[in-house]
Amino acid sequence: MLTPITGRVTIVTGASRGIGRGIARAFAAQGARVLIVARDGTAAEAVAQELTAKGGTASAFACDVADADGVQAMAAAAEERYGGIDILCANAGIFPAARLGEMTTAQWDEVLGTNLKGTFLSVSACLPAMRRRGRGRVIITSSITGPITGYPGWTHYAASKAGQLGFMRTAAIELAPSNITVNAILPGNILTEGLEAMGDDYRRQMAASIPLRRLGSIADVANTALFLGSDEASYITGQGIVVDGGQVLPESLAALEGI
Ligand code: NAP
Numbered sequence: 001m002l003t004p005i006t007g008r009v010t011i012v013t014g015a016s017r018g019i020g021r022g023i024a025r026a027f028a029a030q031g032a033r034v035l036i037v038a039r040d041g042t043a044a045e046a047v048a049q050e051l052t053a054k055g056g057t058a059s060a061f062a063c064d065v066a067d068a069d070g071v072q073a074m075a076a077a078a079e080e081r082y083g084g085i086d087i088l089c090a091n092a093g094i095f096p097a098a099r100l101g102e103m104t105t106a107q108w109d110e111v112l113g114t115n116l117k118g119t120f121l122s123v124s125a126c127l128p129a130m131r132r133r134g135r136g137r138v139i140i141t142s143s144i145t146g147p148i149t150g151y152p153g154w155t156h157y158a159a160s161k162a163g164q165l166g167f168m169r170t171a172a173i174e175l176a177p178s179n180i181t182v183n184a185i186l187p188g189n190i191l192t193e194g195l196e197a198m199g200d201d202y203r204r205q206m207a208a209s210i211p212l213r214r215l216g217s218i219a220d221v222a223n224t225a226l227f228l229g230s231d232e233a234s235y236i237t238g239q240g241i242v243v244d245g246g247q248v249l250p251e252s253l254a255a256l257e258g259i
Contacts (some may be wrong), residue, residue, distance in 0.1 A: 014092030022218030028056030065118030096154030172238030188244025211246030
């Protein structure tokens, strides 16, 4: 049983759907006060209303995490509405596919701008408020793709997700004196709306390549974020937790066929 995070002010970027919405739901259910961030303010508002209707405390804020002024306004909104910032879940991310030779500079910049620069900007914007609090938690949603594995079409995405871990390690050292921890979650294949839309065959094939023989649930990732945001995780910083059902473990197909 983790110490309750009741009242902790939590910003979740990319919380209008998918993993971010799951993290926001989990934190709100535990009593955190949650700022739901996405570019589409209407979608963010719908999530905030859902959480409020369930008795939680949540509100929406529309911004692009690649925009420095936007994320500054995001941090200011959390402080104005809730009096500070305790936890930042830097989760917003995009993953459009483009192969080398066809990928444009604009496509590269868009993915790195959202996933990597967006992480830097979000953390930077929340720092003053966390320092005023005398503590803080940063939880970055990275991926197994990039830090550990590769997938065709995703050189830009993989570079951004590996880059988040490089950022995390140095940020963890720099921010430790301010009692701010910085950790990352590396999800494998998580059953989000996007993955569901890829059809049964795709899902079956992916599940067959995972030792635990199932895709991850959004709750699997959200529960890891809850742990990293808890008092019990206060001595963990600069670490990535892989949440993938063992997907990265088999060294060959034979390793899986033998079980
Ligand atoms: P998703 O369902 O596509 O949701 C992405 C969220 O991010 C949405 O709320 C989206 O809202 C928001 N967003 C995108 N660009 C943004 C921007 N520039 N500024 C602010 N918000 C932005 O994606 P997901 O599958 O949940 O993925 C969430 C995170 O998990 C990503 O970082 C992704 O790389 C990582 N991840 C996912 C998986 C997986 O299996 N799904 C696996 C490994 C890692 P708007 O479009 O309205 O802005």
